[in-house]
Amino acid sequence: MLRHFFAMAAMLFVVVVYGQTKPNVIVYFADDISAREFPVYGSSVWSDLKGQATNDPELRARTPVMEQLAKEGVVVKTAWAATICNPSRAMMMTGRYAHIHKWWHNRDRGSYRDQNGRPLTWPLYESSPMLNGHIAQKAGYGTYWAGKTQMAGDLTRFGFDEGCFTPGNLSDTDNPFTDFKHIVKKKNGEKVLINADTGKTCKSYQQHGWYWFPHVRLMNDPSAPGAFSWWPNSDESKASFGINTYGPDVELDFVFDFMDRQQKTGKPFFVYHTTHLGHDAFDWFFPESPCKWPGAPMVSWDGKEYTRTQPQVTGDAGKYETHGTITDPGIHNHVSYIDYQIWLYLNKLKQMGLDQNTILIIAADNGTSGYGKGSPERQKGCHVPFMIYAPGIKFTKAGMQDVLLSIADVWPTLAEVMKVETPQGYEINGESFWSWLTTDQQQHRDWIYTHKSEKQLVRGKRVMKDGFGKWWDVSETPDDLISFRQITNWEAESTEFKDERDRLLQTIKPFDLHAIEHDAPGFNGEQNK
Template identity: 45%
Template structure:
């Protein structure tokens, strides 16, 4: 049953609100004087629906097979030589949490705050605010005016947001996240009905039940009942302020040259990466540090338009090969139309592992570009994901399946190397970026995250004694030894099992250590403090 939230909603004074926000930004910009030319660049590759167990560096004994479910078959194991090297020469953290699904997790990543502040509780379960035009979602750039993009802006960085948004972005709203440019793979927030490019499905009613109709072939097809836009081959893309121009939002391909090269063989993740590489070169020539936030769709399920009757969850990617030193990509050669296609061996078989392999290839392209520009040593590389793998963790609140995410960080000045057991969260990204970029966040601006940078680059202690997450009214929290999941079950997490989920359940508290019991009391206080879904669901007064 849907909970009825009866809390009175605030009516914001937008002129006062934005006056204060602009004044704050201008104040910070005014106190930023001479920057060192060695300020590090930052490249973040943020994947979709990928648990740590899918990456070889995390050494799980189990991973996901092509149609979903568990396997230990080596042929379905991802191959990630580039990410492996970043993790070994840099570091990877094995106890990092996001949320259980995309929207609240991405809100954590971009704001440094939990839903207790942003009110983004779950996908499409978002707190409201009352305006003179009526009630609507409380946008992240309103609840959290100092987010990832604004940190880059205050640090004097050029920034690009590529790939997935799912942040209610529509035209001018993109500007309010602070990013300079964008190459966006569209989602539900964009109306594409009159857009002539790209694959699409829709939902139709068959015998009273929703069914997927492939608009390319005009036929019903297997797939979960959601209207989809292609983010892979023949994708839907939007460019924002293309190449730094104040042009706002435009459908891509937006020029005669781009339109001439667009075809079935156009692959969304490549278009986004190409844009990112061009952005890097432009900013390097301008002598300006940059942030790339590439929130790739890779890892998320997609309809397989090239094999529409297959029911594939993770369609194939362009073929890539690693020769021990570099990647080689086979140019796609797809022919056909209206649901009947031949890939001529230039597209891989399906599977989550193929998506992860392509993430590795994308990161390699970014690394090679920094080397060509002579800025590799002055660039921070970060790989993470938003939530657990579909059909293993995504949406789940048992143990830490849904919230457990990978985090790999590589930088030339790290003092911590290899596997790290420190607790961390996606809310830590904003304060970490602030430290990297030399931005001081106001003391009265509250964040839930803590910067990882003093711990990773100096002798500072681990940033957290506990981490926290949620799905609607279900709460999760863990310390170094104890986890309480969304069903209220307690687990001993002092050792990460080989399969990443076979934690011992704690039924007898007399059988565990005093430290276990002390952590339990600490976590109960954390959960009690943050248990506000029913009482403070909407924007505060």
């Protein structure tokens, strides 16, 4: 009862001071970034240009804004997502694990039959008809989705009023405004990738430009007719669009425009910003580059504010000159650009007078490419950064918190903050962390869980089982965040360790349905792998 009282008191603080019962919420969900890449986690190593461990200070991200937020807000020491993009985003949007939504891995997603009997990937709005966007809409929020989607099905059915996708899906191949894309062709009987910018074959995975000269598709934008439209869509935007246009900047411009328009309605907003920043990509400016992460616009911090250098790239057909206006490659520069974008968010909220009535969550979907992405080893693939900042709401916690948290916990937290009840009988696997943030509650949860296809990972406060069935002592955190002591002789371990192991094995049993309930209920056919 006391916890609920304090949680209500924290919300009442917002009501009395700011005259609004529901705070705005921004979820900034970065792509393929391990916790070790954020300096606030204090790792002794981070990723070099190919994703391997380094302690080179020149390859360390600079994040002065997030480091300040980490002191004033909350950083979660051990937050888990899935081991790769698709199931992690499913976990975030549904608050559920794959035994329900069936998104087991990127190329291992459950199937269903559509109304025409065709076997297709089971969309999340079919398996889980109350997604995070739906929660916000039900609570009276305006909702916006920016960045990449990686979602199967109709994007208008996920609970978002509007969107800006850069690009949303690889199926969007007909963009007339940019040739930064790969085209699949047959050459000597084999499929090859052609760089549309140069006309030459290239070694990569098929992708469109989501950083420079990006593919931008708008959803329900008031400036364009129809549900979906390409951008640029005006004489002015067409004149300015080109190789100097940076996708993450475009996303933020549209998000800010939405926030301005939403404020005029007097209703709160929910922004789900699934940025590409952190994801490796083909470098269209330097097609032969061996580095995973193309350079970003240059930004510099003077101790009080950021200055961004306007990109001045010239050239064509794979031969470009950046004129010193773009950073060197590397994920550290992507993380630094995230810091710059968070600074822009904070400035925008202050300008709007909403900084004291907005909750900002910063997280990522899985581990860094080359290090953890897709890996079920220890917690390489699932240990992600997680920060919460809300200066107008009185948290009882501040700084780094040694607790366990799942990306699935965001869904029930949104429901609690937005005052939306979960339908009776509707299974949610996440647990709201709001009471933990706003009361004297010391711990959030006793265990966290994730998976890679049939491989299950689970961690308590003392021991962890990875996807290979190996057990690790996690009672202490090593300097590199990963070199835990392996447990090979249980007879030599304490009763507390063995008891927790047994509890964890029992806890994850209901989720172990990959082999027997892989697809949508009633689906008969080949698995969609």
